[in-house]
Amino acid sequence: MAEVILRNVTRRFGETTALDDVSMTVPDGAFVVLLGPTGAGKTTTLRLVSGLDVPDRGEIFIGGRPMKGLTPAQRNVAMVFQQYSLYPHLSVRENLAFPLKSPLLRTPRAEIDRKVAEVANVLQIAHKLDNKATALSGGEMQRVSIGRALVRNPAVYLMDEPLSSLDAKLRADLRTELKNIQANSGATLIYVTHDQIEAMTMATHVGILDQGRLVQFGPPREVYENPVSIYAAGRLGQPRINILPADLFGTAPDGARFIGLRPEQIVQGEGQDSVVRRVEHLGDQTRLHLNFRDHDLVTVTDAHTPLRPGDALPIRPDKPFYFDANGARIV
Amino acid sequence: MSEPLSQRAATATPPVLAHRIRGLSDRAIAWIFVAPTIALLLAVNIFPLIWTIRLSLTNYRSNRPNAPVKWVGLENYQKILHDPDIWNTFQVTAHFLIWTLVLQVLLGFGLAYLINKKFRGNDLWTTIIVLPMMLSPAVVGNFWTFLYQPQIGLFNYVIAFFTGADPSSFSMIGDVGLAPWAIVIVDTWMWTPFVMLICLAGLRSIPPSIYEAAECDRASKWRQFWTITLPMVLPFLMLAVLFRGIENFKMFDLVVQLTGGGPGSTTELTSINLKREAFEKWRTGYASAYAVILFVTVFGLASIYVKALNKVKDR
Numbered sequence: 337m338a339e340v341i342l343r344n345v346t347r348r349f350g351e352t353t354a355l356d357d358v359s360m361t362v363p364d365g366a367f368v369v370l371l372g373p374t375g376a377g378k379t380t381t382l383r384l385v386s387g388l389d390v391p392d393r394g395e396i397f398i399g400g401r402p403m404k405g406l407t408p409a410q411r412n413v414a415m416v417f418q419q420y421s422l423y424p425h426l427s428v429r430e431n432l433a434f435p436l437k438s439p440l441l442r443t444p445r446a447e448i449d450r451k452v453a454e455v456a457n458v459l460q461i462a463h464k465l466d467n468k469a470t471a472l473s474g475g476e477m478q479r480v481s482i483g484r485a486l487v488r489n490p491a492v493y494l495m496d497e498p499l500s501s502l503d504a505k506l507r508a509d510l511r512t513e514l515k516n517i518q519a520n521s522g523a524t525l526i527y528v529t530h531d532q533i534e535a536m537t538m539a540t541h542v543g544i545l546d547q548g549r550l551v552q553f554g555p556p557r558e559v560y561e562n563p564v565s566i567y568a569a570g571r572l573g574q575p576r577i578n579i580l581p582a583d584l585f586g587t588a589p590d591g592a593r594f595i596g597l598r599p600e601q602i603v604q605g606e607g608q609d610s611v612v613r614r615v616e617h618l619g620d621q622t623r624l625h626l627n628f629r630d631h632d633l634v635t636v637t638d639a640h641t642p643l644r645p646g647d648a649l650p651i652r653p654d655k656p657f658y659f660d661a662n663g664a665r666i667v
Numbered sequence: 668m669s670e671p672l673s674q675r676a677a678t679a680t681p682p683v684l685a686h687r688i689r690g691l692s693d694r695a696i697a698w699i700f701v702a703p704t705i706a707l708l709l710a711v712n713i714f715p716l717i718w719t720i721r722l723s724l725t726n727y728r729s730n731r732p733n734a735p736v737k738w739v740g741l742e743n744y745q746k747i748l749h750d751p752d753i754w755n756t757f758q759v760t761a762h763f764l765i766w767t768l769v770l771q772v773l774l775g776f777g778l779a780y781l782i783n784k785k786f787r788g789n790d791l792w793t794t795i796i797v798l799p800m801m802l803s804p805a806v807v808g809n810f811w812t813f814l815y816q817p818q819i820g821l822f823n824y825v826i827a828f829f830t831g832a833d834p835s836s837f838s839m840i841g842d843v844g845l846a847p848w849a850i851v852i853v854d855t856w857m858w859t860p861f862v863m864l865i866c867l868a869g870l871r872s873i874p875p876s877i878y879e880a881a882e883c884d885r886a887s888k889w890r891q892f893w894t895i896t897l898p899m900v901l902p903f904l905m906l907a908v909l910f911r912g913i914e915n916f917k918m919f920d921l922v923v924q925l926t927g928g929g930p931g932s933t934t935e936l937t938s939i940n941l942k943r944e945a946f947e948k949w950r951t952g953y954a955s956a957y958a959v960i961l962f963v964t965v966f967g968l969a970s971i972y973v974k975a976l977n978k979v980k981d982r
C-alpha cells in the first residue's frame with residue numbers, strides 16, 4: 337500500500353492535451369474517484385500511473401519512489417480496464433489465478449486456490465469458475481476482470497469505470513463490496529467514473545477533471561459543499577445544482593454573474609412566489625420542477641408533499657454560491 | 668418510370684410466361700436457380716470422379732482407345748500398394764510436405780511477429796516480403812534453376828561465401844542428397860509470405876488491451892507470448908497449414924520446372940509420378956487407381972485435420 341503523487345504531469349496526444357500540468361497527492365489508503373466527462377483525462381491519468389503510458393512532462397511517485405522508466409510490472413499496480421480484457425482461451429478460474437501465477441510472486445498453489453475462491457465469492461461468480469471467459473455475459477466478464485485485480489495485493493488499484501456495464505442491483509452490491517475491501521485492506525485505489533453516486537458513496541477524495549486540468553481535489557463533502565466553480569459544482573449533487581442569474585433573488589455581491597443553488601440551499605415556504613410546474617414522486621423524496629420569474633429550477637421536497645402542478649410556492653435562497661462570468665466561485 | 672422496378676418487371680413479362688411462373692412453388696423456383704450450378708458441378712467434378720473410379724477397375728489405356736478393355740477388379744490398387752517406386756514417391760512427398768510446412772510455419776509466424784511490431788516502413792516491408800507469392804510458379808522454378816546453377820548461380824555463391832566451400836563443388840539440383848532440399852527451399856521462399864499474411868491477420872485480431880492487462884498482471888513477455896499470442900493465433904496458423912498442406916500435396920508445376928522429378932526420382936512427388944503413369948506411360952486404368960488413392964489420402968488427412976482445427980477454435 338502506498339501514497340501516489342503526481343507532480344506537474346502533462347500528456348499530449350498530437351494536438352490534443354489529455355492532461356495539462358496535473359498535480360495531485362493521493363494519500364496512502366485513500367479511495368480517490370476521478371470525475372469528469374469523456375475526454376477530461378481520467379483514463380489517461382490511470383494509464384500514466386500504471387505505467388502503460390508515460391508522461392511528456394512531470395513526475396509520478398508511488399510509495400515515495402519515482403516511477404520514471406518503470407514498467408507496470410515493476411510498479412506493482414493492478415488495473416481494471418473499461419473493456420473487459422480477459423484472456424479469452426482461459427477459464428474464469430485461470431483468469432483469476434493468472435496474476436498470482438506470476439513468477440515474481442511465487443504464490444503457493446493452495447494459497448492461489450483460496451484467494452480465487454474468496455474473490456469469486458465476493459463477486460458472485462463462484463458458480464462460473466470453470467466456464468470459459470468468453471462464455472460469460474458482459475457483467476460477469478467485468479466481475480472477473482475486477483476479480484483479477486482483487487486477488488493481488490498491489491501498491492495501488494486502478495479501476496476504469498469497472499461498474500458501468502453492470503445492472504443496478506449488482507452495481508449497488510459491488511459498490512458496497514469494493515468499499516469494504518478497500519477499507520479493510522487499507523489499499524490505495526484510484527477509480528474513474530461518470531457516476532456521482534459511486535463518487536459520493538465510495539470516495540475518500542474526489543478529483544474533478546476538466547479538459548485535462550485538475551480543477552478541484554478533496555473529500556467529496558468538501559467538493560460538494562465548497563465547489564470552486566460552476567463546473568465542479570455541477571459534477572456532484574442530484575438533482576444538479578441550479579445555475580441562475582445572480583440578481584434574480586435581489587442584490588448580489590460585486591462581480592457575481594451567477595447564483596448557484598443546490599436543493600438544500602432553497603428554503604421553501606418563505607420569500608417570493610414560484611410556480612410548481614411538475615411534481616415527481618421518487619419514493620423517498622419528491623422532485624419539484626419550479627418556475628421562478630421565467631427561470632426553471634429543480635429542488636426536492638418531502639415524499640408526501642400535497643403540492644400539485646400550478647400551485648404557488650414561495651422560495652428564498654439560503655447561503656447560495658456566487659460565481660463570476662467565467663464560472664469561478666466568488667462567495 | 669415512376670413505378671417500382673418489380674411492377675415494371677411484372678408488366679413486362681409476357682402473360683403466358685407469367686402464368687407459368689405463377690404456377691410454380693417457391694421450392695421449384697429455388698431449384699431452377701440452383702440447377703445450372705449443380706449441373707456444372709456434376710459435369711466437371713462428380714462425373715469425372717465416378718468415371719475415374721470406374722476406370723481404376725480396368726486395364727484401359729487412353730492411347731489405345733480401340734483395344735479391348737478388361738475388367739481387372741482391385742488388381743490396380745494391389746499393384747500400386749506393392750510397388751516400391753510408388754512408396755518412394757510417397758516418401759519424397761512426405762519429406763517435401765513436412766519440411767515445407769515446418770519451415771513455412773516457423774518463418775511465416777516469425778516474420779508476422781516482427782512485422783506486427785510497429786516500426787517505420789513496416790508496410791513497405793510487408794509488400795516486399797509478399798512479392799514471391801505473386802509470381803507464377805513456372806517463373807519461380809525457372810529462375811531458381813539459375814540461382815542454383817553451380818558456376819554462376821547466386822545461391823551457390825552466397826553459400827560458398829559463408830562456408831568457404833567452392834561454389835561449383837555442389838549442385839543443389841543435380842545432387843541426389845541436395846535436390847529434395849532444393850525444392851523445399853524454393854517452395855518455402857515462395858509461400859512463407861502466405862503463412863505470414865494469415866498469421867499477421869491473427870496477430871492483429873488480438874486486442875492490445877489484453878497485453879496491457881497482462882503487463883499489469885506482471886506477466887513476462889515470454890509468458891504473454893505463450894498464454895496470449897500463441898493460443899490466439901493458433902487457429903489462424905492451423906488454417907494456413909491446411910491450405911499449404913493441401914497445395915503441397917498436389918505440388919507439380921514448381922518442381923517440374925525446377926528438377927523435373929530428378930535426379931533419378933529423388934524429387935519425384937506423387938503428382939509428378941501420377942502424371943508420368945497417366946500421360947507418358949498411358950496406363951490410364953492404373954493411374955486412375957493411383958489418383959483415387961491420393962484423393963482418399965488427402966481427403967482423409969484433411970478431414971482429421973479440420974476436426975482438430977475446429978476443436979482449437981472452440982477452445
